[in-house]
Amino acid sequence: MPQVLTHQQLLETAKEFGTPLYVYHAERITEQYLRLKEAFRETNASFFYACKALTNVNILRHIRQIGCNVDCSSVNEVKLALSAGFEPARILYTSNNIAFSEITEAVGLGVNINIDSLSNLRKFADQYGHSYPVGVRLRPNIMAGGNIKISTGHGKSKFGIPVEDIDKVIDLIREKDLQIRTLHIHTGSEIKDVEVFVKGIEVLFDLAPRFPALKTIDLGGGIKVPYKPGEEGTDVALLGKRVKEEFEGFAEKTGRRLQVWFEPGKFLVSEAGYLIVQTTVLKQSGATCFVGVDSGLNHLIRPMFYGSYHHIENISNNSGALRPYHIVGNICETDSFAEDRMVAEIREGDYLVLYNAGAYGFEMASNYNARFKPAEVLVKDNKAQLIRRRDTLDDLLATQLILKD
């Protein structure tokens, strides 16, 4: 059984720190990392936590301490990773559609870089030539992922250099002696089917002979975790087995032993996170019972943005009879966490937990309606500690400049 925080632990933590509250469980993150290590123990594999899922520095430090590397999607994430103590060699910067100045900054910081446009790759080749090995992010034209908003490798996606432009990449190797060490793809988030990853490997293996300096195939993130009770995630043991077979087959055929990188975000932190909210009002409208809570799409946007399911339980009255509820936020917009959701009888003041809140929860939160973002707590070694205090009104005003009358 995976490690979970019990209702009792969650309730006590919510009462101690107040709601709305994000709670993260360090040991659960470790457990997921070890599952990956185990599944890939016979493959030359490295894992870079896609920290866009959750960047609290204490989470980054934990990731570093357990031996996992880090993948960043902005130069600021790179700087956060450095401040969490990662050495540059353990940091990967997979950029998309950024100004070239951000790439020069990343070069200055000495981190691994994947470049995702021909335009930036040309500038990079002109400026650095052979001197700084680099990776390229390709768009393999593969449809993958849980929904269209999180599908990134298909033929209409903005991400990566379209694979049909590969000759132009090769030209740069010839003209500027560019050292392309990594071929990268990230086809989507929530990819359950292992064969989708294999398809990506095959696209890249077909191209590999044209890249003499190639050392790494980077398959990005996208490993799926269950969100609904009874749902299954990606079979990581099978993924490990299939990747091993593919890489060994490639080595036998070509004599080249490549390493594989992954950039898991959700897989490492989704299930380790909980959003605890408190119910504010109950509103009966015909057959519908709306449950208002002290949170909303400003704190967890996934249900409204992607139609995502987050499992919800009543942690202060879990033995109540199951009833259907519309669980809604307090934002001045239609913001539902769940509709017609069966939850143990909810009373005003009850505490609810939303599961799978570790990835893209706090990280996508905002101050919309001038509301404070939730506080964040890390539970490690059975100890709950505040890792981000709740906002104050001063925080909302901190970056504003008051003009003279």
Ligand code: LLP
């Ligand atoms: N690597 C790259 C280059 C990515 O773009 C992403 C996610 C990842 C790794 C990590 O993917 P994961 O393992 O977490 O699926 N906010 C959305 C997900 C957007 C993912 C964007 N890129 C959500 O909440 O579902």
